[in-house]
């Protein structure tokens with residue numbers, strides 16, 4: 388893992404930096420590249436604009452490791468209202484949540500209660516619920532709660548990370564249960580005991596897992612295969628593999644993040660691929676933004692340029 392990546396991922400946990408760094412106007416200017424604003428309405432405006440270009444959306448209110456009961460309740464209410472507002476707006480826009488945002492660190496059943504309420508509202512309104520994946524210590528509990536939820540609600544999917552050694556086994560099990568998979572490379576600082584240390588190994592594992600997701604056996608359970616990546620050569624390799632295997636472009640999707648590889652998003656949608664962009668918003672953006680910097684050192688130059696307006 389590169390030194391730069393490690394530094395940013397460590398910074399993402401710093402309380403001091405969160406309190407001081409987020410106040411600097413130049414940091415706020417730089418972060419606006421990755422989020423349209425802090426409110427649900429800002430997200431809605433961006434999602435509507437993208438819909439005009441044939442790109443659907445996923446929405447997420449930034450936040451993680453909530454340790455206050457009232458705050459976890461408020462987060463759940465925010466998402467339930469958000470799902471209702473998406474229905475009223477008739478937009479293709481799906482919620483994506485982190486379990487620690489729903490109070491997982493306080494109590495597992497509390498988080499599950501909130502998760503169930505969101506899945507139920509998504510189900511009633513014809514929407515779909517995505518569950519993010521956090522650090523490796525949360526993988527077991529996240530997958531346990533996802534499996535439990537799937538027994539009641541068919542329209543749920545979870546993120547899996549290609550950098551983890553365990554992911555192949557998880558992927559086969561979850562797809563067999565008809566649970567949607569959003570495959571990503573992985574955004575956290577993981578030890579070599581659980582994750583591939585080299586980026587080239589992560590990339591190779593991603594492609595191998597993507598091929599498994601597209602094979603007929605994996606898709607037989609009705610799971611939704613989603614590739615969450617901005618890696619254009621990898622996306623092209625997946626599309627070539629799908630074409631050769633006779634999987635139609637409407638049978639799988641690409642999801643990207645707002646503000647990253649916009650040209651590729653539009654080109655893919657124009658080519659007939661199913662594309663969604665995850666739009667993050669909210670006031671608690673610091674750790675999430677540090678992870679975006681860790682992914683691409685060139686982003687630091689963008690922050691530096693923002694310092695000068």
Ligand SMILES: Cc1cc2nc3c(=O)[nH]c(=O)nc-3n(C[C@H](O)[C@H](O)[C@H](O)COP(=O)(O)OP(=O)(O)OC[C@H]3O[C@@H](n4cnc5c(N)ncnc54)[C@H](O)[C@@H]3O)c2cc1C
Pocket residue numbers: 518519520521546548571572573574575615616617618619642643644647648665678679680682683686
């Ligand atoms: C829809 C979606 C949901 C995600 N959900 C999760 C999750 O739940 N859990 C989790 O651990 N991770 C999640 N991630 C993050 C993911 O794990 C990666 O850290 C991130 O996508 C970068 O990897 P990449 O596949 O784009 O490939 P990379 O090889 O890192 O990047 C490929 C190219 O994309 C561009 N790019 C990538 N990142 C950036 C950036 N930050 N700024 C500018 N350009 C960039 C660059 O051109 C780069 O060369 C999600 C990503 C997406 C797209």
